Amino acid sequence: MTDHPPENMVSEERFRAYVDDELSPLEREAFEGELETNPEMKEEFQLYRSTVELLHRVGPLRAPDSLLPAIQKRLAGRHMRENYGATIRFPYEVLAFVVLLGCVFYLYATQLPGGPGPIALKARPQLVEIELTGPLGEDVEQQFGLQVLTTDRPFERTVYGTFDRTAAQRLLIALQPRSATPLQLPESKATAFSMVLTSPLK
């Protein structure tokens, strides 16, 4: 489709120029004279002009009352997202971090060699410190999975491990020959015990 009118419409371009008041006084007069001698053209021009007048009269429509509140609502939402988005997302990040930390700790506690064992997850263990009179021996350390805390060569060695009540009692029975005093678990409602055992190296 071309934007340039065919030859036979060129004279009709004057319809637009007349309505838009772009003709000189002489041109206007000539155009009006032409209309008087051409009833068909005059009728067509009247339709053209009345259409343009109707368009001018109609003007803009009234926007719906809901437009401004809708814009303000959407902008407020955008403002919140842009300014407080980081805060809104923050708990999710913390949650993800806590879950990750939990997973790592669970692996450490239950899967990895040297972890305190599954008991550590169930309850806060009660600390039990025992000083032995004889060397502990590698066999007991291995049997109960005790871990070295410190070694003060050539004097003493401190090991530890976390156990439930039954396992802790078994450990105490195994340790009893190396202690000058009777070994007992403390009276408490604790279900887990962190046993810290200090023994002479020789």
Add this chain to the structure above:
Amino acid sequence: MSREEEKEFVERLKAGDEKAFREFVLQYQNRVFSYLFRMLGNPEEAEEVAQEVFIAAFRFIHGFRGEGSLYTWLLRIASNMYKNRIRYYVRRKRSREFSIDDSYERADYRPIGERPDSPEALVAGRQAEVALHKAIAMLSDDFKEVLVLRDIDLLTYIDIQELTGLAEGTIKSRLHRARSQLARIMQDMLEGGQLS
């Protein structure tokens, strides 16, 4: 609003003055909505796009350099958005399902013109508006745009040039042909009894 006043107003908008933005919407909402309604033919869609236009204006006001008027800048956003929407429909081969017959009737989108002095004038005026709305919807988008900008929004040829990027001669030619087509459509409606 004078050029100086507009400059000050734009500065307030750029500073994020909420009151200025409210004034901005109130000042231009009718013209923007009207333009979109004429171009899209559907009031709900026009309102939706008008929201997008003002939100985009709010976001990008910092890019307004004041070379043209604030309104033509705003209208250029509206024009781009409406064209994007049409392109979206064409690309997705989606039809825009609404009836042009009742789109004007669905809500009270009354023109902001002179108030009619009698119920008869009101009815006659209303009928003419509805017929005009239908007739405009029948024009091609190219014709419709220059017609709406020039004859309804009453923009100057310079503003239309700035907005559309078309040469003045092309605008005038399209306008004339749009008016002629519209006049014929209106006459057909008149003869077909759709416009009494």
